[in-house]
Amino acid sequence: MNVTLFPDVVVNGETIPSAAIAAEAQNHEAPKEKPGIAWRKAAQALAIRALLLQEAKRRALTADPLELAPGRFETEDEALIRALLDEALVIAPVGEDAVHAEWEKDPARYRSAPLWDVSHILCACDPRDEAERGLAEARAVALLARLDGDAKGFAAAARESDCGSKASGGHLGQLGPGDTVPEFEAALRTLTDEGITPAPVLSRHGWHIIRLNATAPGQVLPYETVRPKIAQALEKAAWADASRAFVESLADRSSITGASLAPI
Incomplete structure (x- = not known):
């Protein structure tokens, strides 16, 4: 400038x-x-x-x-x-009337955190190593192309994952906000149920192919709690x-x- x-x-x-x-x-x-x-x-x-x-x-x-x-x-x-x-x-x-009036505008805004049932395939690498990162990305892209959006074949493809979750078809179980690295969660939030990330997602652990199996939306919280x-x-x-x-x-x-x- x-x-x-x-x-x-x-x-x-x-x-x-x-x-x-x-x-x-x-x-x-x-x-x-x-x-x-x-x-x-x-x-x-x-x-x-x-x-x-x-x-x-x-x-x-x-x-x-x-x-x-x-x-x-x-x-x-x-x-x-x-x-x-x-x-x-x-x-x-701030008076009680003002607080209650704000809550009454839309009580459904105030919910507990959602839970995501997630599976993934990890192609591990050190993202700081350019050559290693490139090889891992190529491997992840090839795996994703092989899947071609086939959610049902995800568990079989996950046998090639570098994560211990490969023993259970890549299943990570239920995750909530903050349970994963930020890049993983950001990609997860863009998916709909049974959706797979359209491209591998890079994190400090390597390249992830992420599948959102199902979402459990948070429960509406009572007024006294919020x-x-x-x-x-x-x-x-x-x-x-x-x-x-x-x-x-x-x-x-x-x-x-x-x-x-x-x-x-």
């Missing part, structure tokens, strides 16, 4: 250089053919950060960085912004709305050039 094509951002006389925006842009998603979107998102994020830090300093706030995880602490700027929002935002408690989750979601949404309104109020009385706070 040619940073000279984009202007510096100035917030109430404070300049945010284009180099800082270019660095921040790496943290924002955008289509490859439209890098300007990532730039605009980065410029907006840094402009908002500047607004909040300026207001925290205007109020003479101080804050000690909190430990977010073992050995990982907030930066001083993050601590100041947290202190500012804690002081400035007043969030009304109530805390709904309340937490409503509180989070209220906090986000209040934060957005607060930033807009700061922007309304500020001078900002080179960035827009409008949704991107």
Whole structure:
């Protein structure tokens, strides 16, 4: 990205250089053919950060960085912004009526995790080894072509699997979310019952041919079970709305050039 094509951002006389925006842009998603979107998102994020830090300093706030995880602490700027929002935002408690009304919109949304009955064929390899990965992929493609969508022949083909499940026709049993590596689960979620992945799926273990035998959808959970989750979601949404309104109020009385706070 040619940073000279984009202007510096100035917030109430404070300049945010284009180099800082270019660095921040790496943290924002955008289509490859439209890098300007990532730039605009980065410029907006840094402009908002500047607004909040300026207001925290205007109020003479101080804050000690909190430990977010073992050995990982907030930066001083993050601590100041947290202190500012804690002081400035007043969030009304979420009442029982609001929680129940949200649940009543569609109780079926709140379910236990589904279970998938799954079989697979593994052509094992170290994905970091290009030659080994290529040979394993060719083997998996050949197995898949031999199957040609024949779900009934899957167990026989699974005898050539590199997984111990080959002894049971590749059957892995019932799996839930998080029970497999992410690549495997992502492919599994695209299948319908008795469906087979149209192409081998690469994971840290090698190439998988995956068959979804059946799905057991999660059960609808009772209100009392999901109530805390709904309340937490409503509180989070209220906090986000209040934060957005607060930033807009700061922007309304500020001078900002080179960035827009409008949704991107």
